[in-house]
Amino acid sequence: MNLIPFSFRTVFSNILYILIAITIAVSFWILLNTFDKLLFFSPVWTFYLPEDAVLGFILTNISSILFGILLSMNIYIIKTAKLKVSNKSSLFSGTTLGIISSTCASCSSIGFAIISTLGGTGIAISNFLEMYAIPLRIVSILILVYALYLIHIKLTKSCIIK
Amino acid sequence: MSKSFRISILLLFIVVVLSLLSLNYNTLSVNAQENNEIHNDELKFLIYSIINNTNSPTLGNSDAPITIIDFSDFQCFMCARYVKNTEPIINETYIQTGKAKLVFKHFPIRGFDSMGASIAAQCINDQGQSKFWKFHNILYHNQGPIDSGWVSKENLKNFASQISGLDMDRFVNCLESEKYKEHVQSDLELAKKFKFTESPSFVILNSSGETDPEYLSGAHPFPSFASIIDKKLQKLDNR
Numbered sequence: 001m002n003l004i005p006f007s008f009r010t011v012f013s014n015i016l017y018i019l020i021a022i023t024i025a026v027s028f029w030i031l032l033n034t035f036d037k038l039l040f041f042s043p044v045w046t047f048y049l050p051e052d053a054v055l056g057f058i059l060t061n062i063s064s065i066l067f068g069i070l071l072s073m074n075i076y077i078i079k080t081a082k083l084k085v086s087n088k089s090s091l092f093s094g095t096t097l098g099i100i101s102s103t104c105a106s107c108s109s110i111g112f113a114i115i116s117t118l119g120g121t122g123i124a125i126s127n128f129l130e131m132y133a134i135p136l137r138i139v140s141i142l143i144l145v146y147a148l149y150l151i152h153i154k155l156t157k158s159c160i161i162k
Numbered sequence: 163m164s165k166s167f168r169i170s171i172l173l174l175f176i177v178v179v180l181s182l183l184s185l186n187y188n189t190l191s192v193n194a195q196e197n198n199e200i201h202n203d204e205l206k207f208l209i210y211s212i213i214n215n216t217n218s219p220t221l222g223n224s225d226a227p228i229t230i231i232d233f234s235d236f237q238c239f240m241c242a243r244y245v246k247n248t249e250p251i252i253n254e255t256y257i258q259t260g261k262a263k264l265v266f267k268h269f270p271i272r273g274f275d276s277m278g279a280s281i282a283a284q285c286i287n288d289q290g291q292s293k294f295w296k297f298h299n300i301l302y303h304n305q306g307p308i309d310s311g312w313v314s315k316e317n318l319k320n321f322a323s324q325i326s327g328l329d330m331d332r333f334v335n336c337l338e339s340e341k342y343k344e345h346v347q348s349d350l351e352l353a354k355k356f357k358f359t360e361s362p363s364f365v366i367l368n369s370s371g372e373t374d375p376e377y378l379s380g381a382h383p384f385p386s387f388a389s390i391i392d393k394k395l396q397k398l399d400n401r
Binding site: 033046050127 | 166239240243246247272273274307308309376378380381383385388389390
């Protein structure tokens, strides 16, 4: 019995889509870890993983891989079948949530911008984002998994796979 | 080429651009004039006022050739990460060896209770700098969620009571009268002049006050500090 779903085997049998997935996953990994203040490019290139960031880092890795796989599969569908992306909203909401929850809104410049623009409300928003960063990331992963399920269904049930 | 395909390509492009932008997200180690548009004369005055402000808590030898100025908020999660992971190595490598000193500046931007925590810390500093650093570590190691009441006046008094030799009556009077509110606000104004938007933020410079400061924004790891400090020490040795 093959444990890899048919939709995955179909898309990733082409090396181009593996490359696209890796490029997207790496790009997101860099982006999210930079926002998480784990990856630094100046004054020296450094990656460090303090104890308090381990869980967030694991979730970031999962999100990045999911972003890569999903976007690559979407590109496959559009290119091969000329179909519309049916799970656009799931993909975008998962991506947005993943990025927002990774920016440590309260400590970063983004958080400062929220606070200085919205005052007391801004403090409440950034506090919420910081306090619930991990649950928000878990929700973002769940949304991405759901989007992945939708795309799997679309690929296996539609007539585009010969 | 279908519209959806073009959208996907655009999305891919955005992802790559965002990643490239992120390369510069934490790179604030640039020339002061480029970064902050502070004129040299103003910068000299600011640095002079920081170095000579005896009310600012300082750790290390006052004659140390390098000064690290730390703008932090006691409620900031990233500041706690820096205090737990990076500061002890900086302390051991540069401060205890007399190569650098650390000046603490208040940057209470994170929540409504941040100001109170800063005033309390400054009141502790009134009774000795070593007591301030103990209080500083107690707060960061007991940090709770922002504005959850963990730095309420009552809790601040409890934290202060853990410091041996502290005159509690004097501390409580200082805290209740908000004796150091102006001092904390002046630190905050200073951070604004440097256009810092993130806590913790750092200025690293020669203690002589020469205008070659380097800036770091965020809870950078030790190698970031080491690269700047070592470069500055090497320059001083070559003179």
